[in-house]
Amino acid sequence: MQITQEEEEFREYVATRGPALLRAAHQLTGHPLDAEDLLQNALTRTYLAWDRIADRGALDGYVRRAMVNINISQWRRRKLEEYPSDELPEVPWEPSETYGEVHERLERALSRLPERMRAAIVLRYYEDMSEPEVASTLGISVGTVKSTVSRAMAKLRSELGISAPPQR
Structure with a gap:
C-alpha cells in the first residue's frame, strides 16, 4: 500500500x-x-x-x-451526573504542598470551571494565545474573552485560596 x-x-x-x-x-x-x-x-x-x-x-x-x-x-x-446531598464531604487536610500537589489542585479547580471559562483559560494561558486569537478560536468577541478570563481567574483564585493581585 x-x-x-x-x-x-x-x-x-x-x-x-x-x-x-x-x-x-x-x-x-x-x-x-x-x-x-x-x-x-x-x-x-x-x-x-x-x-x-x-x-x-x-x-x-x-x-x-x-x-x-x-x-x-x-x-x-x-x-447530569452529580446530585445534591444533605451532607458535605470531609475536606482532606493537606500538609505543605509540593509543586506536584499545587499542580493537581490547579487541575482540579480548572476541571470545575464551566466549559467556556475552561476553554478560555486553557487557550489564553496554557496555549499562550493572545486575546484576539482566543476570541477567534472560540467565536466570541475580545471583550467577552477578557470578561470570561477575568471571572474564571477569580473563581480559580477563590477556590485555591489565593488573593487577587493588587489593582494597577
Missing part, C-alpha cells in the same frame, strides 16, 4: 504536534482518557479536511477549534 504525500504530511504533523495538542485536550476535558478521545476525534476531522486546509500554519488553530467544538457538543449531550 502506497502512502500519499498528504498522508505523510498528516503523519508528520501528528508526530510533531501531537503531545502539545494532547496537553490542550487534557486541559479542556480534565481527564487523560477523555483527552485522548477528544484529540482522536479532532484529528479525524482534520484528516478528513486535510486537502481543504490551504494554510498549513493554521493547523493548530483548526485542531484546537475542532477540540473545543467537539468538547462543547459532548458536554451538552452529557446527562
